Amino acid sequence: MTILIRGAAVLGGKAADILIDGDTIREVGSTTAAADRVIEAHGLVALPGLVDLHSHLREPGDEGSETILSGSRAAAAGGFTTVHAMANTSPVADTAELVELVAERGMHAGYVQVRPIGAVTRNLDGAQLADIGGMAHSSAAVTVFSDDGRCVGDALLMRRALEYVSTFGGVIAQHAQDPRLTIDAVVNEGRVSSELGLRGWPSVAEESIIARDVLLAEYVGARLHVCHISTAGSVDVIRWAKKRGIAVTAEVTPHHLLLTDERALTYDPVFKVNPPLRTADDIQQLRLAVADGTIDIVATDHAPHASSTKDCTWHDASFGMVGLESALSVVQHTLVDTGHITWPDVARILSVVPAAIGRVDGYGAPLAVGSRANITLVDPAHTANWDTSRLHGRSTNSPFIGTVLPGRVVSTIFNGTETVVDGSLVEPELVRNA
């Protein structure tokens, strides 16, 4: 099977043709070759397939809100070809058997590569290390370990985890949240929490854990990845750590780049998320930090929830938002259209670097001849009111519904197989049999 993409702006630059043969990019430039299938891509930007380091696919255990298949479809619709599935499923992904099951079901679904993340501690209980070696050496070859949803709060355990994971070349992805400083916390602490009478989640609860962890990582010589940083102070700590040569990487979510805590003022639970939405100043500093490389990647923290846990009071609602389908649009809106970064940077923060952090093969040379044929074509000129028709998972808890956002994924190609054609998902049978 050969696919010819005609006239796409490669990484937002010059228009070129891209010839795919099987699962490999064969030619980039001007080609006269014939192909089994031709995609007219004039006006579209060609990006490498996107890589998400932080998704919750909910399977096993909460298939009512998402499955590996439905989450994979949401990912493909958003231009992703690889997603990392967080470990806080039920049962928790803390054994080789569990991570192998997740990886196999991802492969069977066929829309994206599903890379399981292993738990740091058994059952996420923060007490005893999970079967890290077993997961690393399993057929799923886990490289990222995280108790996400919970912080590895105990300093001694975090030290041991950093050391032990580095034995296998892996990385700890820390959910930085001091548990004691955030008891019952449900919204950013500040003017809004005081107005709403809701228990505040102070910025220092994130920043103090990051400060501790970068020092631990330096001390034991391990890699550290910090999930979803949300405050200006966290940016300062990461910047300081990088300057010092500490092997730390950091991610920010699309929603923390766009939405402020003011959204909570109506107590609409769709805006309840952890870490909470912060202030306009935090957003500005986070954007600048992506632009200057302090923040390495954007990751979605795609967190589907059944409607019953969002059609309720703020207190009873679950934390989290879906984000796979909207991530690229929000990145374009907040970072590209504002002039903070360019399309090659988008390829860096949404594909090359997340793949490097997760040690995922095939993303090192985006859209280069000989590379794996993971390609996303986006129409940056498209602008539309975001609505539920854009969502393809099982849950609709998107905070962007009703927001005008630019950009539309027109085509996604995963290992040489089209998963999205003309903006529509390809049917599961066709993807699976490819």
Next chain:
Amino acid sequence: MKHLISARGLEAAPTVAILDTTMDMVDVRTREVKKLPTLRGKTVANVFFEDSTRTRLSFEAAALALSADVTTFTTQGSSVSKGESLKDTLQTLEAMGADFIVLRHPHSGVASTVVNSGWVDAHIINAGDGTHEHPTQALLDAFTMRSRLRGENARGSDLAGISVVIVGDIFHSRVARSNALLLRTLGATVTLAAPQTLLPREIDSWGAAVVSTLDEAIDLQPDVVMTLRVQKERMTSGFFPSESEFAQLWGMNDSRLRRLPPTSIVMHPGPMNRGLEISGSVADSPQSTVTEQVANGVAVRMAVLYTLMGDSR
């Protein structure tokens, strides 16, 4: 006005109108026939997910005085405090004919959620939601201040020029929050006195001054000192070192009362911890308005029901 959820949305003119209606309701309650037929055939459902006998009785008395039928639903069990059950509970009550739902809930924002969600069409009155607001308490406090301090000139007036100190656990107090907002709307100046541990962050938008101790606040010679109940669980969770230290620095006692102008009043929303936030002798002094507040509570709630009845959108 269809619902009463928060003091934040209330403007001065309609608030003064409610206070004036309250005066009429006080008159009704001194008549031989203490009832009005206004809500005959209507049902007021008191839905209390948190125990508060006095607030519930106050709303019941108000509804009965307006000839409404009253249904009461009380529970503290966690199994019914989940959101879906709340939705189901309210829809059930409405299906049984509730025209007004008076809602008390331990979680902030619940009354807003009920209004915004469209779960029910009934009038919603927030009777206290978590640490957020308690707007009828703020109305009855404003009414009490106006009656005491304006006397015969009360009708039609706001609270311009009146200075109010609110002292104690501001952080956890829905009474303080609703009062600070409503008093500002009515033109009063508000000063908060509390340890830093019991002050919310970034409260500039409340339009209140902040001082550290009650003594500093007394130096301002306020017209009103509003004390707040300190909840038992705060006493053991590190917000202040001891009850005696709290009473010493933020308790309203005789010596502080003597330093106030004789026309100043001391308020408390009840129930009081005598000897902690307010001494027994201050509570029982002529300058205390504690029992008056309770009496005014019924009239204010009558006025609120009466006012909301006028808007059946």
